[in-house]
Amino acid sequence: MMTTTDVFVIGGGPAGLATAIAARQRGFDVVVADGAQPPIDKPCGEGLMPDGRAALEKLGIGIPAEVAHPFRGIRFVSGGLSVDASFPNGAGQGVRRTVLHSIMVARAEAAGVSLLWHTPVTGLHPEGVLLGEQIVRSRWVVGADGGHSLVRHWAGLDRYRYDRTRFAFRRHYRVSPWSDCMELHWGPSCQIYVTPVAADEICVVLISSDPHLRLDVVLTAFPELVARLRGAEPSSAERGAISATRKLHRVYQGRVALVGDASGTVDAITGEGLCLSFRQAEVLAECFAAGSLERYQQVHRELARRPALMARLMLTLDWKTSFRQRVMRAFGSDPRLFGRMLAMHVGALSPMDFATNGLSLGWRVLSA
Ligand SMILES: Cc1cc2nc3c(=O)[nH]c(=O)nc-3n(C[C@H](O)[C@H](O)[C@H](O)COP(=O)(O)OP(=O)(O)OC[C@H]3O[C@@H](n4cnc5c(N)ncnc54)[C@H](O)[C@@H]3O)c2cc1C
Numbered sequence: 001m002m003t004t005t006d007v008f009v010i011g012g013g014p015a016g017l018a019t020a021i022a023a024r025q026r027g028f029d030v031v032v033a034d035g036a037q038p039p040i041d042k043p044c045g046e047g048l049m050p051d052g053r054a055a056l057e058k059l060g061i062g063i064p065a066e067v068a069h070p071f072r073g074i075r076f077v078s079g080g081l082s083v084d085a086s087f088p089n090g091a092g093q094g095v096r097r098t099v100l101h102s103i104m105v106a107r108a109e110a111a112g113v114s115l116l117w118h119t120p121v122t123g124l125h126p127e128g129v130l131l132g133e134q135i136v137r138s139r140w141v142v143g144a145d146g147g148h149s150l151v152r153h154w155a156g157l158d159r160y161r162y163d164r165t166r167f168a169f170r171r172h173y174r175v176s177p178w179s180d181c182m183e184l185h186w187g188p189s190c191q192i193y194v195t196p197v198a199a200d201e202i203c204v205v206l207i208s209s210d211p212h213l214r215l216d217v218v219l220t221a222f223p224e225l226v227a228r229l230r231g232a233e234p235s236s237a238e239r240g241a242i243s244a245t246r247k248l249h250r251v252y253q254g255r256v257a258l259v260g261d262a263s264g265t266v267d268a269i270t271g272e273g274l275c276l277s278f279r280q281a282e283v284l285a286e287c288f289a290a291g292s293l294e295r296y297q298q299v300h301r302e303l304a305r306r307p308a309l310m311a312r313l314m315l316t317l318d319w320k321t322s323f324r325q326r327v328m329r330a331f332g333s334d335p336r337l338f339g340r341m342l343a344m345h346v347g348a349l350s351p352m353d354f355a356t357n358g359l360s361l362g363w364r365v366l367s368a
Contacts, residue, residue: 015260
C-alpha cells in the first residue's frame with residue numbers, strides 16, 4: 001500500500017474520478033479511495049447535458065452511442081400544455097449511472113490513477129488522510145465524498161449559506177423512449193422527469209418536498225405518463241435520494257478541497273450536477289498545478305452561479321399551478337423564449353441576452 005502521494009481523493013464517484021483524471025493529466029500521482037465497490041449506482045436523473053459532455057471530453061471521456069441514448073433538448077409538460085426546444089450546442093445523452101461509472105473507472109485506470117475500492121477513509125491527518133490506523137501522506141486532499149460529506153465536517157467547512165431539501169425517487173422502466181427530448185412533467189407540488197437511457201429503457205425521477213410521496217401514488221396525477229407507461233415493466237427498484245440546494249461559505253481549508261456534491265449542490269431539477277462536478281475537477285487540478293487553492297474558491301462560486309439561478313427560476317414554476325400555466329402559455333406563444341432559456345441553461349447564452357429574454361418572458365406572462 002502506497003503511503004505517500006501528491007493527490008489523495010476521498011470518494012470515487014463521478015466528481016472524485018473526474019478530479020483524479022484531471023490531476024493525472026497534469027502529471028500528479030493520484031490515489032482514489034472509496035468505501036464502495038464499482039460500478040457504484042446512485043439515484044440520479046442520468047441526463048448528461050451537452051455542456052457536461054463537453055466537460056467529460058476534456059477528461060478524455062466519450063460515452064459510446066451503444067451504451068447511451070441521445071436527446072436533442074428539453075420538453076416541459078404541464079396541465080395539457082407542452083413546449084420544447086433543442087440544445088443549441090449539441091445533443092445530451094441519457095446514460096445509466098452504473099455505465100457512466102464503469103466508463104470513468106476505466107479511464108482513471110488507463111490514466112494511471114491508483115484506485116482503492118472497499119476502502120473507507122476514516123479521518124484527516126495534518127499531513128494527509130487516515131485509513132484506519134494507517135496514515136497516507138498527501139500534498140493535496142480532495143473531499144469528493146458526496147452530499148453527506150464527512151470530509152467537509154472534518155475540515156471545518158460545514159457552514160452553508162442556504163440549504164433547501166427536496167426528496168427524489170428514481171425507477172427505470174423497460175419501454176422504448178417516446179420522445180427525443182428529456183421531459184419534465186409538472187404536477188401538483190412535484191415534478192417527474194423522464195430521461196431516455198437506452199433504445200428500450202427510460203429513467204423516471206420524482207422530486208417533491210414531501211418525503212412520503214412515491215411514484216406509484218403520484219403517477220395518477222400525470223395522465224400522459226400513465227398512458228405511456230401502461231404495460232411497461234419496471235427494470236429497477238425504486239430508490240430514494242435527497243436533492244439539496246446547498247452553498248458553502250468555503251470549499252477549501254489548507255490542503256483539503258471539496259468537489260462535487262460535497263462542495264455544495266443545486267436542485268436536481270437542473271440536471272447540471274454532473275457537469276458542475278466535471279468543471280470543478282478541471283479547475284481544482286489547475287490549482288494543484290499552480291500550487292495554490294485560492295483561485296478554486298472564486299471559480300467554484302462562479303461555476304455554481306448559472307445552475308443556481310436556473311434552479312431558482314425553474315422552481316418558481318412550482319409555486320402555483322395558475323402561474324405555471326401562464327408561463328407555459330407564454331412559452332407557447334413565442335417558442336423562441338423557451339429555446340433561449342434552454343440555451344442559457346446549458347451556458348450557450350450570455351447573462352445580458354438572458355436579461356432581455358427575461359423581460360420578454362415577463363411581458364408575455366402578464367399578457368398570457
Ligand atoms: C434525484 C437526483 C437526480 C439527479 N439528476 C441529475 C441529472 O440528470 N444530471 C446531472 O448532471 N446530475 C444529476 N444529479 C446530480 C448528480 O447525481 C450529482 O451531482 C453527482 O452524483 C455528484 O457526484 P459526486 O461524485 O459528488 O457524489 P457521489 O456520487 O455521491 O459519490 C460520492 C462517493 O464517495 C464515497 N464515499 C463517501 N464517504 C466516503 C469515505 N469516508 N471514504 C471513501 N469513500 C467515501 C461514496 O461511496 C460515493 O461513491 C441528480 C441528483 C439527484 C439526487
